[in-house]
Amino acid sequence: xxxxxxxxxxxxxxxxxxxxxxxxxxxxxxxxxxxxxxxxxxxxxxxxxxxxxxxxxxxxxxxxxxxxxxxxxxxxxxxxxxxxxxxxxxxxxxxxxxxxxxxxxxxxxxxxxxxxxxxxxxxxxxxxxxxxxxxxxxxxxxxxxxxxxxxxxxxxxxxxxxxxxxxxxxxxxxxxxxxxxxxxxxxxxxxxx
Amino acid sequence: xxxxxxxxxxxxxxxxxxxxxxxxxxxxxxxxxxxxxxxxxxxxxxxxxxxxxxxxxxxxxxxxxxxxxxxxxxxxxxxxxxxxxxxxxxxxxxxxxxxxxxxxxxxxxxxxxxxxxxxxxxxxxxxxxxxxxxxxxxxxxxxxxxxxxxxxxxxxxxxxxxxxxxxxxxxxxxxxxxxxxxxxxxxxxxxxxxxxxxxxxxxxxxxxxxxxxxxxxxxxxxxxxxxxxxxxxxxxxxxxxxxxxxxxxxxxxxxxxxxxxxxxxxxxxxxxxxxxxxxxxxxxxxxxxxxxxxxxxxxxxxxxxxxxxxxxxxxxxxxxxxxxxxxxxxxxxxxxxxxxxxxxxxxxxxxxxxxxxxxxxxxxxxxxxxxxxxxxxxxxxxxxxxxxxxxxxxxxxxxxxxxxxxxxxxxxxxxxxxxxxxxxxxxxxxxxxxxxxxxxxxxx
Numbered sequence: 037x038x039x040x041x042x043x044x045x046x047x048x049x050x051x052x053x054x055x056x057x058x059x060x061x062x063x064x065x066x067x068x069x070x071x072x073x074x075x076x077x078x079x080x081x082x083x084x085x086x087x088x089x090x091x092x093x094x095x096x097x098x099x100x101x102x103x104x105x106x107x108x109x110x111x112x113x114x115x116x117x118x119x120x121x122x123x124x125x126x127x128x129x130x131x132x133x134x135x136x137x138x139x140x141x142x143x144x145x146x147x148x149x150x151x152x153x154x155x156x157x158x159x160x161x162x163x164x165x166x167x168x169x170x171x172x173x174x175x176x177x178x179x180x181x182x183x184x185x186x187x188x189x190x191x192x193x194x195x196x197x198x199x200x201x202x203x204x205x206x207x208x209x210x211x212x213x214x215x216x217x218x219x220x221x222x223x224x225x226x227x228x229x
Numbered sequence: 230x231x232x233x234x235x236x237x238x239x240x241x242x243x244x245x246x247x248x249x250x251x252x253x254x255x256x257x258x259x260x261x262x263x264x265x266x267x268x269x270x271x272x273x274x275x276x277x278x279x280x281x282x283x284x285x286x287x288x289x290x291x292x293x294x295x296x297x298x299x300x301x302x303x304x305x306x307x308x309x310x311x312x313x314x315x316x317x318x319x320x321x322x323x324x325x326x327x328x329x330x331x332x333x334x335x336x337x338x339x340x341x342x343x344x345x346x347x348x349x350x351x352x353x354x355x356x357x358x359x360x361x362x363x364x365x366x367x368x369x370x371x372x373x374x375x376x377x378x379x380x381x382x383x384x385x386x387x388x389x390x391x392x393x394x395x396x397x398x399x400x401x402x403x404x405x406x407x408x409x410x411x412x413x414x415x416x417x418x419x420x421x422x423x424x425x426x427x428x429x430x431x432x433x434x435x436x437x438x439x440x441x442x443x444x445x446x447x448x449x450x451x452x453x454x455x456x457x458x459x460x461x462x463x464x465x466x467x468x469x470x471x472x473x474x475x476x477x478x479x480x481x482x483x484x485x486x487x488x489x490x491x492x493x494x495x496x497x498x499x500x501x502x503x504x505x506x507x508x509x510x511x512x513x514x515x516x517x518x519x520x521x522x523x524x525x526x527x528x529x530x531x532x533x534x535x536x537x538x539x540x541x542x543x544x545x546x547x548x549x550x551x552x553x554x555x556x557x558x559x560x561x562x563x564x565x566x567x568x569x570x571x572x573x574x575x576x577x578x579x580x581x582x583x584x585x586x587x588x589x590x591x592x593x594x595x596x597x598x599x600x601x602x603x604x605x606x607x608x609x610x611x612x613x614x615x616x617x618x619x620x621x622x623x624x625x626x627x628x629x630x631x632x633x634x635x636x637x638x639x640x641x642x643x644x645x646x647x648x649x650x651x652x653x654x655x656x657x658x659x660x661x662x663x664x665x666x667x668x669x670x671x672x673x
Contacts, residue, residue: 081372092458094371100446102458104375130442138446141568172563172634179567179576190570194508197442201462205438208463 081105099134103127115214119207126200133193141182148178375458385454389437389465390430390472398429398524404652405528405543408605408659414532420483421531425524427476428492434469435500438462443508447565480527488531495523511574511581518551539605546596546651552589553625554644556582560628560637583629586640590625593651594618600655610658614651621647 083091083105091105104127106120149170158168377385402425406418437444437455441462444450454460473496481489499520506513522544529540559566559575559582566573574582597614600606624643628636 081369087374090375091372092375094368095445100451101442104458134442134446138568173632176563176579179563183567183570183572183576186570190508201439205462205466208461212463
């Protein structure tokens with residue numbers, strides 16, 4: 037959520053990028069740590085110094101979710117900090133789940149195609165060099181199986197997602213009210229002065 | 230408020246209205262370009278384009294959305310972005326400088342061979358480095374500031390509330406109002422339309438609020454405002470509340486409490502039953518069909534104040550129509566549904582999916598025949614509607630037998646023109662006042 041107060045970025049862009057550059061080198065190690073999880077790519081984006089809003093990026097290659105770079109104002113209240121951390125954590129959790137989901141889907145789809153083609157006695161690549169595929173009706177078995185296999189996983193995810201979504205929206209409301217209240221108080225002080 | 234994949238059908242329905250408006254508006258634009266008209270023109274341009282049936286046939290729903298996102302009017306670059314670009318170009322220079330330890334003067338031809346090789350190696354690494362930086366800057370250019378610009382807000386809210394689906398819902402409500410017996414009351418009609426429209430906007434916004442990560446993962450829905458971060462969830466919910474409260478109040482106080490109650494019930498059914506149920510069980514399709522059936526019932530109750538047999542008949546027609554429409558559409562989206570965790574008949578039980586579609590195509594014939602029996606229309610209606618009902622049943626049968634993408638698409642596109650035409654025929658064959666059988670209440 038956009039912050040209403042002007043503030044400065046903690047790091048200047050060149051410094052930020054230099055750190056991110058190092059971060060780039062760190063990324064493969066991080067990825068190795070969570071090998072069963074999807075590769076977690078470090079965002080190298082740094083918003084301009086004058087901006088005091090969040091920034092949203094292009095859809096992630098694996099999870100298709102758009103990453104958000106959260107703005108940290110100078111005088112961030114505890115409530116705002118809580119909201120930001122909740123959003124950050126939810127974003128990571130979401131990215132993790134969907135990247136995993138999509139990669140698993142892709143992998144299992146490939147395996148299914150291979151096994152079916154093998155059963156049919158067909159090569160994986162046709163003479164023209166194009167990848168052999170199955171038609172939609174043959175894939176239907178895979179789609180059904182994949183959906184039922186992941187049903188429980190989705191149930192847990194849905195429940196958690198709804199909870200988090202409501203919590204974030206609720207805190208956003210609280211933060212908005214807090215800001216309005218602070219603004220009114222400052223106005224009152226100005227008037228009384 | 231009908232099952233979500235009605236986007237294309239709503240565009241077609243409003244297309245012919247939009248087409249006329251587009252033409253008039255285009256003439257106006259040539260005389261006086263206005264900021265609002267410019268936005269309006271873009272919206273109507275899309276409506277008019279979709280009028281062409283062949284164009285529609287080429288554009289399947291997923292492709293349609295892709296095209297739309299490409300047709301978005303190019304926004305002026307936000308103020309921060311030149312700043313960002315300047316920064317990144319500075320960064321380019323900075324990085325290149327880092328990678329070139331030799332001073333620039335060393336690029337003269339009178340070089341020693343090994344230094345020349347060094348230069349070549351360096352230029353190769355510089356090129357690699359600059360490609361990396363190029364990719365990075367390309368990636369960075371796609372980052373957008375999450376700042377709400379007031380002139381974007383109408384467009385964003387229109388997409389949030391699925392304005393074209395809302396237009397379809399309002400038109401089915403209007404059809405219900407017009408088909409109800411009794412004199413046509415214009416103020417009541419307007420209040421009903423506005424109230425239903427607001428309720429539909431609220432329901433659609435809440436639906437999008439719940440479905441952000443799922444929408445991101447499906448081609449058809451990945452350009453929605455909440456997915457793209459154009460609006461915050463708080464604002465989306467506030468907008469939904471600001472639509473729901475006046476909408477329901479308008480229906481309850483301005484029309485009658487029954488219509489208001491149906492409005493609230495439909496919002497609840499769509500947001501709290503249909504939306505979560507999509508990921509739990511295939512029963513969501515039946516619930517969604519009820520959601521689509523309620524608006525014409527609301528139109529009828531707004532006009533008459535009571536739930537007559539005619540209201541149920543109209544609801545029944547809309548209910549039955551949802552199945553060939555949605556089941557045919559869902560046939561081509563099986564991969565997305567499976568990956569996203571959506572429980573749809575087309576994935577879990579393909580045979581049932583096709584059977585149900587065919588069943589309800591045939592039910593439409595039966596319901597059309599029941600219309601004169603219930604004094605909603607004259608006997609001309611089942612006769613004139615038989616050709617289109619038979620045609621959609623034929624396509625339903627083909628879909629049932631062939632079970633392929635081609636037959637599903639044909640059935641889907643047929644359903645898009647079938648409903649408006651059927652409603653139009655009903656309106657033209659409406660039972661004139663004063664002609665009633667023994668049963669049925671006199672018009673209020």
